Amino acid sequence: MQWRRAKAAICLRTPVAALGRLDDMQEKLTKFKKAGVVESDTVVEYTQRINTMRDALGEINPGMNKAGLSTKQMGIAGDQIR
Numbered sequence: 001m002q003w004r005r006a007k008a009a010i011c012l013r014t015p016v017a018a019l020g021r022l023d024d025m026q027e028k029l030t031k032f033k034k035a036g037v038v039e040s041d042t043v044v045e046y047t048q049r050i051n052t053m054r055d056a057l058g059e060i061n062p063g064m065n066k067a068g069l070s071t072k073q074m075g076i077a078g079d080q081i082r
Contacts, residue, residue, distance in 0.1 A: 015057050022050050022057075 029046055032038045 018057055019054065022054055026050050 026047065029038070029043055029050075033040070033043045
């Protein structure tokens with residue numbers, strides 16, 4: 001039983017961490033736009049890239065998308081499994 005829990009926690013932790021980093025990138029991009037550091041075209045381009053990476057992570061762990069949970073919620077679920 002503990003082995004299953006550990007495996008589930010590991011399977012959740014990696015994509016959740018990656019999604020968290022993508023969320024951080026999106027936040028920074030938004031801040032840079034508000035500060036006038038980057039142009040709108042650049043924001044659109046990088047937002048599309050970030051969303052593409054999110055979609056790819058969803059394909060790796062389809063349970064995340066099926067569950068409809070946010071990155072933060074998945075992280076909490078992973079912590080509770082441990």
